[in-house]
Amino acid sequence: MSLIDSLPRIRSLRVPRADGLIPWIVPLGIVLVWQAACSAGLVPTRVLPAPSDVVLAGWKLLLSGELERNIWVSFWRASTGFVIGGGIGFAFGLANGLSQLSSKLTDTTLQMVRNVPHLALIPLVILWFGIDETAKLFLVALGVFFPIYLNTLHGIRTVDPQLIEMGRIYGMTDGELFRRVIFPGALPSIFVGIRFALGIMWLTLIVAETIAASSGLGYMAMQAREFMLIDVVVLSILIYALLGKVADSASRALERLTLSWHPAYRKD
Amino acid sequence: MQEALHFRSIEAEPVSSAEFVEEARLLRRSPDASRGLSLTIRGLRKSFGSNEVLSGIDLHIPAGQFVAIVGRSGCGKSTLLRLIAGLETIDAGTISFGEEVRPQDLRVMFQEPRLLPWARVLSNVEVGLGRDRKSPDAQARAEKALTEVGLAEKRNDWPAVLSGGQKQRVALARALVSDPRVLAFDEPLGALDALTRISMQRLLERVWNDQTFTAILVTHDVAEAVALADRVLVIEDGKIAHDIDVAIRRPRQRGSADLAALEGSILRELLRGDDRVET
Numbered sequence: 001m002s003l004i005d006s007l008p009r010i011r012s013l014r015v016p017r018a019d020g021l022i023p024w025i026v027p028l029g030i031v032l033v034w035q036a037a038c039s040a041g042l043v044p045t046r047v048l049p050a051p052s053d054v055v056l057a058g059w060k061l062l063l064s065g066e067l068e069r070n071i072w073v074s075f076w077r078a079s080t081g082f083v084i085g086g087g088i089g090f091a092f093g094l095a096n097g098l099s100q101l102s103s104k105l106t107d108t109t110l111q112m113v114r115n116v117p118h119l120a121l122i123p124l125v126i127l128w129f130g131i132d133e134t135a136k137l138f139l140v141a142l143g144v145f146f147p148i149y150l151n152t153l154h155g156i157r158t159v160d161p162q163l164i165e166m167g168r169i170y171g172m173t174d175g176e177l178f179r180r181v182i183f184p185g186a187l188p189s190i191f192v193g194i195r196f197a198l199g200i201m202w203l204t205l206i207v208a209e210t211i212a213a214s215s216g217l218g219y220m221a222m223q224a225r226e227f228m229l230i231d232v233v234v235l236s237i238l239i240y241a242l243l244g245k246v247a248d249s250a251s252r253a254l255e256r257l258t259l260s261w262h263p264a265y266r267k268d
Numbered sequence: 269m270q271e272a273l274h275f276r277s278i279e280a281e282p283v284s285s286a287e288f289v290e291e292a293r294l295l296r297r298s299p300d301a302s303r304g305l306s307l308t309i310r311g312l313r314k315s316f317g318s319n320e321v322l323s324g325i326d327l328h329i330p331a332g333q334f335v336a337i338v339g340r341s342g343c344g345k346s347t348l349l350r351l352i353a354g355l356e357t358i359d360a361g362t363i364s365f366g367e368e369v370r371p372q373d374l375r376v377m378f379q380e381p382r383l384l385p386w387a388r389v390l391s392n393v394e395v396g397l398g399r400d401r402k403s404p405d406a407q408a409r410a411e412k413a414l415t416e417v418g419l420a421e422k423r424n425d426w427p428a429v430l431s432g433g434q435k436q437r438v439a440l441a442r443a444l445v446s447d448p449r450v451l452a453f454d455e456p457l458g459a460l461d462a463l464t465r466i467s468m469q470r471l472l473e474r475v476w477n478d479q480t481f482t483a484i485l486v487t488h489d490v491a492e493a494v495a496l497a498d499r500v501l502v503i504e505d506g507k508i509a510h511d512i513d514v515a516i517r518r519p520r521q522r523g524s525a526d527l528a529a530l531e532g533s534i535l536r537e538l539l540r541g542d543d544r545v546e547t
Binding site: 162163165166167169170171172180181184185187259260261262263 | 353355371372375376378380382384385386387395396398399426427428442
């Protein structure tokens with residue numbers, strides 16, 4: 001039922017409205033000013049290439065197939081690491097939110113590990129895994145783990161106890177109680193965790209790929225730096241920004257789909 | 269008018285019956301016409317830590333009776349209701365129903381609607397079916413219960429868009445959908461505005477009349493108690509201080525002299541302690 005109900009909303013997203021364009025005014029303005037400054041010779045192209053040069057560099061890389069390959073590799077690493085780390089974080093969040101024993105057993109340890117910046121592990125990770133895929137996946141998974149763990153745990157612990165009591169009175173089994181009361185109640189908080197995690201996912205991947213990789217967007221940027229191809233460096237950075245935005249929009253769309261009951265998510 | 273009141277006290281000193289409107293007594297519905305359960309409580313005690321909230325309650329509620337429990341806040345009236353509903357464990361004593369009860373025979377309605385915000389109105393009502401949720405006629409029963417509280421057209425809405433009174437009506441439909449034989453109300457109208465309260469009171473009276481369950485209403489509003497109940501129990505210091513029959517013919521006229529007189533005398537009883545402190 002909820003899927004059918006949300007269909008008109010999706011349709012309305014496709015129709016461009018004046019409102020939907022407002023967020024793009026500022027980025028577009030920046031690009032225009034940037035192009036104008038480069039064309040007028042105010043900014044030397046060796047410091048910052050014009051947007052048109054960046055687009056041109058992107059077009060060339062696209063034709064050679066290099067760009068798609070690197071984007072795909074980075075996207076694959078990001079999503080795989082996210083699924084692994086997020087999945088484990090979610091599982092621990094559930095276990096520790098629902099079981100006192102599990103919480104007592106693991107929460108303290110996890111909180112200690114959390115306070116180690118995961119990027120500080122890069123030297124160790126390189127020693128363990130080399131510059132293999134495993135190293136990048138490990139780092140992304142580790143970075144993504146904590147925001148999802150913490151927010152899932154928080155979401156489950158803060159479900160309205162009156163609703164849980166209601167569910168028990170009305171004879172819900174533990175499974176039903178979880179499916180109909182606890183999980184939907186924790187969902188808004190879980191989404192906060194997902195959005196934090198998406199940010200950390202890109203950050204970790206960029207750092208990991210610039211330091212230890214033989215493919216991917218970060219590797220492409222580092223290679224370009226070696227050959228002084230500043231337009232490709234800027235291109236990689238812009239693609240990161242774009243991919244970040246895409247990930248954020250995807251999670252928002254998912255939020256809108258699953259949290260349509262929530263007053264805060266009902267129509268903008 | 270053939271309306272009357274009976275007043276009897278169990279433990280505390282009786283209020284003089286002259287304080288109450290004294291008229292002939294009405295015949296109440298015969299018990300076998302009701303599908304409600306009777307309820308017998310013997311020597312019920314409950315403490316939270318060192319604080320004894322209920323100190324020996326003895327009470328019999330015949331099947332189909334509408335009983336209101338009033339008292340000051342903290343007197344133990346909500347605890348009594350939660351014990352009857354099985355939401356707290358009993359320290360000593362017994363609560364027994366006339367026959368064996370299934371979980372769906374006993375339903376509670378709280379001051380908060382406690383609707384699932386992520387479920388549409390109709391599926392919130394279906395929650396009330398308990399184990400029968402998966403039966404093929406579940407949706408039809410939920411729709412019938414919604415119609416009964418006059419919210420059939422809201423079936424596909426989210427609870428967030430309903431007013432406070434409408435949410436409570438959905439909660440009532442959820443409590444009614446399993447055709448309970450005892451319905452316990454824990455100040456269900458406490459958070460509503462005055463006009464909504466009155467229309468909700470009428471609704472409660474109507475469904476009780478139609479479905480003939482045994483109703484136990486905890487309220488701090490004495491006017492509500494005398495308007496709805498067959499019998500008002502006044503709880504003081506963890507005991508039933510007064511047990512008052514309200515034999516005023518239904519439908520009762522809100523604001524009528526009889527109801528007002530009875531309300532006044534119960535209030536006087538409840539506030540007697542205050543006067544003692546002041547003087």
